[in-house]
Amino acid sequence: MNSDYNIEIKELHSQDTKILEEALILMNRTQGDGLFNMNYLVSRIERQDALALGAFVDGDLVSVGCAEMITEFSYYVPFEENILERLKGHKVGSLCTLCVREDFQGKGIGQLISKRRMDWLKNNKCNLILGISWLSGLSHTSDRVFNKLGFHLISDVDEFFKESAIKYPFNCPGCHTQPCKCSAALYQYDINN
Numbered sequence: 001m002n003s004d005y006n007i008e009i010k011e012l013h014s015q016d017t018k019i020l021e022e023a024l025i026l027m028n029r030t031q032g033d034g035l036f037n038m039n040y041l042v043s044r045i046e047r048q049d050a051l052a053l054g055a056f057v058d059g060d061l062v063s064v065g066c067a068e069m070i071t072e073f074s075y076y077v078p079f080e081e082n083i084l085e086r087l088k089g090h091k092v093g094s095l096c097t098l099c100v101r102e103d104f105q106g107k108g109i110g111q112l113i114s115k116r117r118m119d120w121l122k123n124n125k126c127n128l129i130l131g132i133s134w135l136s137g138l139s140h141t142s143d144r145v146f147n148k149l150g151f152h153l154i155s156d157v158d159e160f161f162k163e164s165a166i167k168y169p170f171n172c173p174g175c176h177t178q179p180c181k182c183s184a185a186l187y188q189y190d191i192n193n
């Protein structure tokens with residue numbers, strides 16, 4: 001991590017409307033215009049079982065990362081046929097979205113904010129954490145972050161986002177195709193409570 005920067009990681013708050021608007025613009029610009037709406041962000045702030053963090057450099061928002069506890073796993077079946085069975089009885093956390101402002105990518109901020117998300121899930125007694133990496137083909141992707149943080153790969157799936165992109169169209173900055181034809185990889189981290 002570059003020590004020239006003064007980085008602060010803080011929980012986002014519903015009343016910080018200007019920061020939330022900036023967060024939403026950053027999320028959609030880096031991951032796909034039309035992918036996220038304000039309800040997505042506000043619900044991660046307000047739900048007791050979810051978390052929304054912002055990373056600030058000298059007061060400017062440069063990253064947004066969310067986490068949540070999940071009990072519904074059908075979304076993950078394309079990665080692993082028996083996942084519903086396998087996760088029964090586990091308390092499962094998810095690293096559900098992450099983006100870093102373009103000029104700060106590759107400087108360790110994604111890992112920093114992800115460690116904080118993992119700590120929160122551990123403190124909430126999760127015994128495993130899942131994360132889906134968007135294999136965008138862009139120069140900075142989250143698979144590297146998952147690997148660095150000790151996650152292991154479950155599997156990857158071609159055109160993972162296609163079905164949801166037909167239902168909820170967005171402009172993918174990776175494949176530039178509608179519906180999105182990017183692949184995704186499911187990662188898992190096991191916590192020994």
Ligand SMILES: CC(C)(COP(=O)(O)OP(=O)(O)OC[C@H]1O[C@@H](n2cnc3c(N)ncnc32)[C@H](O)[C@@H]1OP(=O)(O)O)[C@@H](O)C(=O)NCCC(=O)NCCS
Nearest residue numbers: 099100105106107108109110111133134139140141142144
């Ligand atoms: C993916 C993303 C969140 C990662 O955050 P980040 O702050 O850029 O990642 P980090 O710097 O913490 O970690 C990435 C690691 O991979 C390395 N890395 C990054 N880009 C690399 C590249 N092109 N080649 C080789 N290594 C690279 C970094 O050096 C770092 O390793 P290090 O700690 O040894 O230096 C961010 O780049 C981003 O917003 N990308 C666009 C949106 C996106 O893909 N979001 C994730 C959706 S699942």
